[in-house]
Amino acid sequence: MKKINVKENIVDKFIGFFDPVSAAQRYRARIAMALAGGYAGASRTRHALSSWNTSFGDADSDLIPDLPALRERSRDMMRNAPLAVGAVNTVVTNTVGSGLKLQARIDRDILGMTEDQAAAWEDSVEKEWNLWADSQECDAARTLNFAGYQELAFRQTLENGDVFINMPRFTRIGSPYLLKLQMIEADRVCNKGFIGDSVTLSGGVEKDQYGAPIAYHIMDQHPGNRYAVNKYKWTVVPAYGSNSGMRNVLHLYKMLRPGQSRGVPYLAPVLESLKQLDRYTETELKAAVVAGLWTIFIKTETGNPDFPELGNSGYGQETDNTADDQWKNVKLTGGQIIGLKRNEDVSTANPGRPNDKFDPFVKAVLEQIGVALEIPFEVLLHHFTSSYSASRAALQEAWRFFRSRRSWLVSCLCQPIYETFLTDAVALGRVNAPGFFADYRIRKAYCSAIWVGEAPSQLDPVKEVSAAVTRVEKGFSTVDEETVLLTGGDFQANYPRIVKERRLLEKAGLWQPVQSQKNTSVESQPQPKKQEEVEK
Known part of the structure; x- marks a missing residue:
């Protein structure tokens, strides 16, 4: 059975002071509303959620x-x-x-x-x-x-x-x-x-x-x-x-x-995590630097050492500063030999740095940050030490995000500016486009375009190209699409250049046309013997 705990707030107390009957009706109504809700996540009486304050504003508020x-x-x-x-x-x-x-x-x-x-x-x-x-x-x-x-x-x-x-x-x-x-x-x-x-x-x-x-x-x-x-x-x-x-x-x-x-801002959901992680990293770095300077403590019988800056003005030198001021300016440097006074002893400190728990902890936090930013941990840190399959999966997942952002950039920036440019070019007479201003349908046909960017990096180019060839041969993709995916280029623009290059290579004897698979398979099969050879 659902446990109901409706606490009296200041409004309830105020109403109860002047009108107890209305206060009782209000209390029953609040209990009924509490019973109506079925989600534990919406409960305001659970101890774990009691301090969870939320807003009720619209997007801009x-x-x-x-x-x-x-x-x-x-x-x-x-x-x-x-x-x-x-x-x-x-x-x-x-x-x-x-x-x-x-x-x-x-x-x-x-x-x-x-x-x-x-x-x-x-x-x-x-x-x-x-x-x-x-x-x-x-x-x-x-x-x-x-x-x-x-x-x-x-x-x-x-x-x-x-x-x-x-x-x-x-x-x-x-x-x-x-x-x-x-x-x-x-x-x-x-x-x-x-x-x-x-x-x-x-x-x-x-x-x-x-x-x-x-x-x-x-x-x-x-x-x-x-x-x-x-x-x-x-x-x-x-x-x-x-x-x-x-x-x-x-x-x-x-x-x-x-x-x-x-x-x-893109970083808004993770600003606090990034700032705390940045502080933690800076603190660990400072601790490691101090540890590298061989931190020491000077013990005296009085507990009140009176020496000035270590490793800077020299131990035991007279200064005009008070003891407290001198301690504020103590500097630790490497390779110093310091003399001690009577009844003073040196005690070394072990700061335990570098911290061997630093790397696993930071990686755990970065994995959560990567989820919010839609960037896998491997891509976020450019750290590809896992297997080929795991690294490739991380790249593919990241590129789903990159492509969606690229599509958004095209629709919100590139294409609108191109359409504005083309309108000006037609109006100035630099581009001939009959019917451009007469029909919106014709204008849309003239403005149609695609935007090509750089292709994803390849972990194993041989496997990637082999898979692309298979997709084209099986009809799952086209040469144009695979060119964009593999190199970010344009097959239509590359084709005339490819033909020209291969003709030059053929002419120089540096290129042999690839025989079709069908011809190769026929030639490689053993030919049946002639009838005369069988009779012999």
Whole structure:
């Protein structure tokens, strides 16, 4: 039978003092509510759960007040905690790498193009894109190309929770396109005049009745800029153009709850664990350093030694400092020979460092941190000492996470910017796309593309290639897909080069065409003897 323990709170006591009858009815109602719940995890009377305090707010109410502290602590970890830096760098390197490359893949059936026409159009657009994306002219600050923008934007979403990309258009000498990218750090987006949050304005994001963003309140300078004079001025930027309906600002963040206006730093769930582990590591390191200096204690009959700094100013030298001040400045160094006074003795200490329990404990904590960050322990520490199968399983599990993040980055950053670029290119007449502005379906067909990144590392390339060949032969995959998985390349782009290289090698006598399996198997079978040979 379920045990019920409903304690009287201050409200019950207050009501009972003035109206005992109502208090009794209230108490019976509370007992009935306690009986109705069937989950032990929701109990407020169990001793183990009695101090578990939770909040009842919506996404923004729970998040926005804590965001400044979460960002600051996340950035501090990225400056000073090796494990935090390693985790974020691992995700960024494997997700973005040297940058995701555009491959235009238009829907030629909708556009009524032949295969050759589609290939020529795609090649022309990719060259135009590279003209803009490979140059620092795509950046309003003339600092990064588009590959660098991908890395910085993704790193900001992990470190701060979100980042904003403004897309202004202005003329600049040396650039054929007006479109520029301007990255805005998360701290700069906040409610204008620091007014309180409301249903339609939260965290600097202004929304309509459906929750869609309509404007962003952006500070002209970073609030932490100690040199800015007019940093507390805002510019309200519309989310979409009033005439074109195109995005003016991209907001990159991972939505975890409906109605969430801002992003959560990637390290938020493990900040406390990482900080405590960092402190523990630093303490163990200091203890090991002190142990390496051969720590000693000086015992005297009076219990009040009066010598100054050991190993620094010399033992027994006269100083102007008091005994207490001298002890505060004692320094231990290696290779010192210290003389003792009368009635003094030396007692050595055994700190037990290095600690042989340090490594197993740290690994146990890192395994839990890795679960929260979706990075297996082996990948988090780049520590592949297990079997081939275990290491490969860890890499595969990590790459499921990296691919999901890559897909998110493509849909939230790369593809929207490409579509904006292509719209400008068509409007400027640099790309010919009939019907682009007349029909949304045609525009979508022109904007279709894929983004290719670096492939996963291979523990055993021979086995990986053999498995890829088998998948292609059995029809489970294509050469194009396997090229992406193995090398991150593009088979369609590689094919003309492969043909050219093999012709050159054949001509030089360095390449022998591989015979088909069917012909090889027939030739290898023993041929039946002729009738004359049998009669002989």
